[in-house]
Amino acid sequence: MRAVVFGYHNVGDRCLRVLHARGVEVALVITHRDRADENIWFRRMADTAAELGIPFQYGEDPTDPALAQAVRDARPDVIFSFYYRSMIPASVLALAPHGAFNMHGSLLPKYRGRVPVNWAVLHGETETGATLHAMEAKPDAGYIVDQTSVPILPDDTAGEVFEKVTVAAEQTLWRALPAMMSGKTPQQPNVLAEGSYFSGRRPEDGRIDWSRPAAEVYNLIRAVAPPYPGAFTDLAGQRFVVAQARRPLSAPALPAGLRPGLHVSQGRIVGLCGDGGQVRIDTLLAGATSTPVTPEALASILSEQSNEENR
Structure with a gap:
């Protein structure tokens, strides 16, 4: 042949x-x-x-x-x-x-x-x-x-x-x-x-819609995780890429009334989804620099955003 x-x-x-x-x-x-x-x-x-x-x-x-x-x-x-x-x-x-x-x-x-x-x-x-x-x-x-x-x-x-x-x-x-x-x-x-x-996927298709059920959000994160571009979310005018995540076996209790999105609980970054389910974020990267974001750094960003919204 x-x-x-x-x-x-x-x-x-x-x-x-x-x-x-x-x-x-x-x-x-x-x-x-x-x-x-x-x-x-x-x-x-x-x-x-x-x-x-x-x-x-x-x-x-x-x-x-x-x-x-x-x-x-x-x-x-x-x-x-x-x-x-x-x-x-x-x-x-x-x-x-x-x-x-x-x-x-x-x-x-x-x-x-x-x-x-x-x-x-x-x-x-x-x-x-x-x-x-x-x-x-x-x-x-x-x-x-x-x-x-x-x-x-x-x-x-x-x-x-x-x-x-x-x-x-x-x-x-x-x-x-x-x-x-x-x-x-x-x-x-x-x-x-x-x-x-x-058909093919576009970069914008990696945007996370936190109002969706946790299973859907997690599947999106898995589907475009590195070496692909990664699922992303925007917060306080910055872009963050979820590089590694897991569905937790036992999710930490979050305060009532939180909106879907990124939060910090018990020293961990979590994503709260529209059905109340959670995704544990093990590696979150700052989109502009691809540097890891610590829970403390994210907590500070969330606090600043909350203060800005309340002004």
């Missing part, structure tokens, strides 16, 4: 290594340059390709005729996409006579579309996984080759779940390749009507 691989991130790194270990001839890797606004906490696929002695090039625009020509010149039997950011045009996919396949970070048909791990955590799912599927013009819509599930534990952050999904992607590809290389690629239905589609 001769392949061209579009890819990026940790899933791209691990899946490229699986192809290499299984003896797939990777003729070309197409990947992304890092963006200046990115938090680079993941492996660069260009580094992996260089390590394995595989030719690579950067390709931000899959509609670029020069990129299509590079794929054509590589003469792939198959095309793989492992966390490549952009939709690959059907005209490019058609350059691989034995098909084009994508690794998606969910159990399709659930959570088609962007950032599926974050959406799964946000919605309180207890399971997700990785799915290898055929690529079509419509995103995440082709038949399923194989998939592997992983659990989402109650306190898992999206970053922790992504690590599990990366391993699931590696396992899925390793298991599927022998049949694919022998010309017997499995084809399981991908029934879109039984699933869901979600």
